[in-house]
Amino acid sequence: MREYIEQISGKLPDEAWILYQQNLKAMRSEKGQLILGLHKPCKTIWHMTKGAVRKLEMDNGIEKTTHFYVAPKVFTVLHSALTGEPSDLSIISEEDCEFLTLDIDQLKILYQQSIYIERVGRRMAEEEFIEEFSMRRMFLKLDALQRYEYLEKKHPEILRRFQLKDVATFLGVTPETLSRLRKLRLSV
Amino acid sequence: MREYIEQISGKLPDEAWILYQQNLKAMRSEKGQLILGLHKPCKTIWHMTKGAVRKLEMDNGIEKTTHFYVAPKVFTVLHSALTGEPSDLSIISEEDCEFLTLDIDQLKILYQQSIYIERVGRRMAEEEFIEEFSMRRMFLKLDALQRYEYLEKKHPEILRRFQLKDVATFLGVTPETLSRLRKLRLSV
């Protein structure tokens, strides 16, 4: 996990890493298990060392997938974690997973104790922002088929590890439409 | 500008603000002027104190608006600023504007000198991430009419200060479609 974080933030002094690591707790989840339930405030940063999870929202009774995460990956529900408000997103294990968890309030203390940890937070937020923007650009520039092909090319592991119905809502189309697009692509 | 930044980052010690402020340079632009040209590396953080700008990308010869910014606002092209690569986005003045500019390389030095400035960077990145995600969710949940109504409700100033053709591409539809949606909405 240190290696993964340093890849984003740059090299950390041992002291900073030790301080950070002291506050991590091990946790597991089984496939199908809810990591964060709807309407619960998100108080945790998950450092996923094994497995895969999916973030989703409900829209008139229909699940819409907003994110796929595959280990190693650090994630949270930021707008809930920062404000303490109930999360409008849920997180579910799509495989058996292993995590190191970090409490949000603890992280805020760590930010005050180490400029290096503050930097980790900045660099992660920057990278997440860039990724979010890149996904929004998909919707501005590409039609449904092109979005699927883009996903297939850039994140082929998502197609291997998650269900197509969830890939469909992630791409902003119905599962029926995705099915038709895939057929169309094969015949060309 | 200090007040605007502190609203995001929390209160700054005077020393941190003075350090930051010393590196800002005043700049103006006229309506229609290009602030950042396509394919130029983005080396600047703009602190817009007056005016309004638009960020856009080209897609097969068609302009697609990705962001509207209205003063007071701090913005850059982050993926270019971080890597030094040419920007695939341009920025244009939609009104006469006034800025305080900050050089990216200088900012990186400031990050090392003050945990408070590092914190400003983190908090801004976090807020931008949340805003980006909120915009992507529009595309996952709402059809074109609902996206327009959402924009009208949440950011009415955008409809007042920018052109409808640019609002259209920002919403992911053609100007003709936006025109039809607006008519439809009036008749209801």
Place this chain on the structure above:
DNA sequence: GAATCCACTTGACAAATGATAAGTTCGAAG
């Protein structure tokens, strides 16, 4: 191994959006 469930696919039709072309309005330039 039979029954069941759920993901995935397919088909037919409806609705939303795009593409093209033409008309209108308004402000800027001469």
Place this chain on the structure above:
DNA sequence: CTTCGAACTTATCATTTGTCAAGTGGATTC
């Protein structure tokens, strides 16, 4: 004042995508 150009609108038709309904296949359970 007149002309011009660009933004915006409107109309028509083509294409894409959604909706609803039914069918297929594979995995799980009893």
